[in-house]
Amino acid sequence: MRVAVCQLNARDDRAANLRVARELLDRAAAGGADLAVLPEYTDHLGRASTAPKPEAIDGEFATFFADAARDLGIWVHAGSFHEVGPDPDHTYNTSLVFDRSGTLAATYRKIHLYDVEIPGRVSYQESATVAPGSTLEIVAVEQARVGLSICYDLRFPELYRRLAVDGATVLVVPAAFMLHTGRDHWEPLLRARAIENQCYVLAAGQIGNHDPDRTCFGRSMVVDPWGTVVAQAPDVVGVTFADLDFERLAEIRATVPSLANRRL
Numbered sequence: 001m002r003v004a005v006c007q008l009n010a011r012d013d014r015a016a017n018l019r020v021a022r023e024l025l026d027r028a029a030a031g032g033a034d035l036a037v038l039p040e041y042t043d044h045l046g047r048a049s050t051a052p053k054p055e056a057i058d059g060e061f062a063t064f065f066a067d068a069a070r071d072l073g074i075w076v077h078a079g080s081f082h083e084v085g086p087d088p089d090h091t092y093n094t095s096l097v098f099d100r101s102g103t104l105a106a107t108y109r110k111i112h113l114y115d116v117e118i119p120g121r122v123s124y125q126e127s128a129t130v131a132p133g134s135t136l137e138i139v140a141v142e143q144a145r146v147g148l149s150i151c152y153d154l155r156f157p158e159l160y161r162r163l164a165v166d167g168a169t170v171l172v173v174p175a176a177f178m179l180h181t182g183r184d185h186w187e188p189l190l191r192a193r194a195i196e197n198q199c200y201v202l203a204a205g206q207i208g209n210h211d212p213d214r215t216c217f218g219r220s221m222v223v224d225p226w227g228t229v230v231a232q233a234p235d236v237v238g239v240t241f242a243d244l245d246f247e248r249l250a251e252i253r254a255t256v257p258s259l260a261n262r263r264l
Helices: 014-030 060-072 151-155 157-165 180-197 245-257
Strands: 002-007 033-037 075-077 082-086 090-098 105-110 115-118 124-125 138-141 144-148 168-175 200-205 209-210 215-216 219-225 229-232 238-243
Touching: 002 014, 002 219, 014 033, 014 060, 014 238, 033 200, 060 075, 060 090, 105 138, 105 144, 124 219, 144 157, 144 245, 151 168, 151 180, 157 168, 157 180, 180 200, 180 215, 180 219, 219 238, 229 238
Parallel strands: 002 033, 002 200, 033 075, 144 168, 168 200
Antiparallel strands: 002 238, 075 090, 082 090, 090 105, 115 124, 138 144, 200 219, 209 215, 219 229
């Protein structure tokens, strides 16, 4: 199974962001990808005043990526977008996955919200405007069982262990990981989630500067169940490919049966 992680630099211009996202999906399909993954907030990452209105899961955002999946004949993980939330003051940070026919196959709402205060460096309260999801999601994509997550979820290993116990063989992490934490934590966390759950991890990130005063780390990558980084994006907008080997996954799980040996 061939996968593609798409790295982009979304900013204030939603139309431009979507145009680049479609170009990346075109490249993914041309490169033979069965599944392409886009990063968190694919359509807009910038000033709140320029953010698009939240939409339902059958709105313009969904239609755009459903059409792309159908036109290209590939599975598309559309990163995430602002879905209409439970009240007027809160949206959901939501991932949508479309199959090769453009049919919506899975919906996941980010569970862990990025509420962080680092004096003199960063102050961000995602929960002020975003409501948490509450449901885990695994979707069958070809021969893979794909567990969904978004960005800050990466710091909560119990989520991924539940996905693995429930049968996930691939874990997907669309992200807009901040530069100041990403350069130290991004790769170690991704490799840890792969090793401890004996799953492939597909991580698609935003890269570069985003107004106001936000810089994302990028380094989108694919990690195998042994914890080896088998593909990593350079520090530019682009597409990175990897081939997933499920016979190797089964061999790793048989050789080091940590999932089978768990006691808790």
